[in-house]
Amino acid sequence: MAKKLIMVVDDESDIRDSIKIILTKNGYSVLTAINGDDCLEKLKKAKPSLILMDIMMPGMLVRDVLKKIKGMKIILVSVVRTTEAEKEDLLKNPNIVGFIQKPFDINELLAAVKKQL
């Protein structure tokens, strides 16, 4: 069975790398992108099963990036606490399936990922 591909989008390489190690260790294959533009560029070639995306990144606004992604599951990762109202608003986009608060517990991260795959 082919490993499921997960795309990690974060501007901080330490976070990107940490998540990549965790997910790889747990049997997923991981593709990384350093910002929204990079993400969209890479999505032309790859078709990940799930995207973990930081909510605040330089470059194209995440809000705009989200509009351009079609038919993908996306979990948003944020260091700022996302309020209930913001969550409700974001969930109107059917692609967004969850939220993870930074700094996360690796078990929480894995549980959230597993839930979607």
Add this chain to the structure above:
Amino acid sequence: MVEGNFWAKLQKFLIGSIGRKLFFAFFAAIFLVTLLTYSYITLSEQALIDAIGKDEKFFANVIIEGIEKSGSDKVNQWSLFLQRSNIAGEIAKSNAEFDSMDNPLEYSLSVDKSWIYSPFGEDPKIVSDVINNSVSNELRKEILISEEIYGLPLFSEVFLTNKYGAVIAETSKTTDYYQADEAWWQNARNEGIYVSDIIYDASSKTHGLELCISVNDKNGSFAGVLKVVMDIRAFTNLIEDLKKNAYSKDGKKLEVEFITSDGKLMYSTAPHRPYEDISRRDYAQKVLSFGPPYFITYYDITHKEDLFMFAYANSFGEINFPNLGWSVITYRPANEVLEPGRELTRKGMIIFLTVILFIFVISLVTSFLIVQPIKQLKKATDSLGEGKLSQKVVVNSGDELQELASAFNKSLDVLIKIDSQQKQIDRAKTQFITITSHELRSPMTPMKANLQMLEAGYFGKLNKKQMDALEVIFRNTDRLDKILLDFLEISRIEAARLQFTFKKADLAKTVEETVRYMTGLMPEKKIKIKVEMDVLPIVECDSDRISQVLRNLISNAIKFSPKTGTIKVSAKDAKYYLLFSVGDEGIGISPDDKRHLFEPFFQVDKSFSREIGGTGLGLAICRGIIESQNGKIWVESEVGKGSTFFFTVPLVPIREIKPIRVLFSNREFAERQIEAQFKEVLGPIGALEFERLKESDGLSSEHFSDYVDGLVSQGIIDKQNATKFKDKVADIWFKGSVYASGWTESMESQSKMEASLKNDDAGTDKNKLNRGKSAP
């Protein structure tokens, strides 16, 4: 005493308001003008009356003088007549004839007998002899001449006697021949001249009087008596003439009365009954008292409605005319005389009322112009005192008040600028905390992830020492993250971005759930949590936030409880708000610590708490959450026995969460400054005194002022220092309240709630609620 009260009250009334002072000043001015006008009118009328009275007195005098002069003239006329040589010769001849008689008296009486008792038409020859003698002819001639001169028959009857009283000449037959036994004859002989009372002659229907004049011979010895009956028209015509001449021009109704010494009205220019007795009239009694010429006003002389002014003069006699006690009265209707003056007064009154009205309007306008800007300034200053910087003053009076208003506005602009700068700084501070916290949390993510990976053996199994070291890093990473989270919480509270979700909630359930959760967190400690609750109403509130506060307080209670202690959690319905409390049996909190307990980063026992672990921000956040919902939070504690934390949740929730200072509260800053002042003034006991005052009464300006007055009365400090002390503290409050509008607003809303709670008879917590009420 009553007067004293009145003045005290007046003073109190006037001190209260500038408007009242101005009104009083204008009122006083109006009063003075009224007084002046009234005096002027009264004095001018009096002056007019006096002038008229003087005139009338003079006139009465002129008339009485004229009458007596006229009487005297008539006496002179007959005296001169008697001195004519032929008349004097005849008198001397008769006297010589009688002198030669043996008994002239006997002769006289015998003739008298036949004179009186002879039947009508059969008079003895002597009667016709006397009537027709030369002297009698002269007498008749004199009467006719007088009638021609005066234009009326002034003298009706004249006769002459010799020194023995026998008639020697007469114009008509006298009743007696012998006159020496008559009183008038003897009076004339003794006094030279005698004038009788007024007599009425029924036949001629005239009033007259008798002039009796004694005659002397050329040696100066008594020679005889002349008697003339004179019509009093000799006087009354004079009155008419004088009245006509003196008062014909002004046409005023001047009336003149002429009365005798016994109060008989001899004559009046007004219609009258002849010889009426008027002695019982009030004014007549005055006249008959023979005082100096008198003048009286407003006398009802005719017993009618009209008012009269009258004057009188009494006779004083002439050389040839004795004083008979006659009086002349002049009078006139006062209304008619004073009418022109009164017309003037009426016009004056109209002018006066117009002036009063004018002054009144001016006073109103002036008061308005002066008081209005002051009221505006006062309102603006009050508003400023409440920390609102929006109230500008618009005064266009063009005077010092406008300058004052413009100065006020300038100051306000400066304050607004300072305030906006302050708000900017506040915003920047909050932003700084937010950004910093986020920036600090970002590195936490890979750190925590990698630590977990290490622990989970992602990179190979670790030995025990490595695991222990990892545990230390882990624990402190968590702690650091907690601090960062608290910082974020505070920055949200300060920016009022703290998310409140108001929903109808059963807080009893919240309490139970929180307690259950907290109990679950401490499996190792054998601490019991007891819950006491009233039946709580369903209130609209954010139960998560309430739970957060409860968790914090219970967590603190657990930390400070002995190993087998009991924690009491209670919730009560206190009518206007819900009262929650969390009590422990721990080490307690000293008064000094209590004061700083809700300040950020304050920890009761540094060494103890570090062991227990905490950010020092928990209670500050609790206070932020509670106060931003218009609640209050406080603690009661006794060292060694434990502490109980209380907080309230109003039954009516506020919809708008207000920003609250948590990190750098002006109140604390101000309180510390005040404490420093206490120490400066009172020395080492200052800190204790400050604490005592704060605990007992609060630091409101009123309480503080009372407190300082108390110090003065106890002789602890002198008045000068007391004033300085008060000023400095007021200054601290002023700066505090102006610069921290956010804070004062929240204080204001709290004091409003406290005011609403004052009527609460269930208010067991009144005192606690008053605590910390410190804004002046």
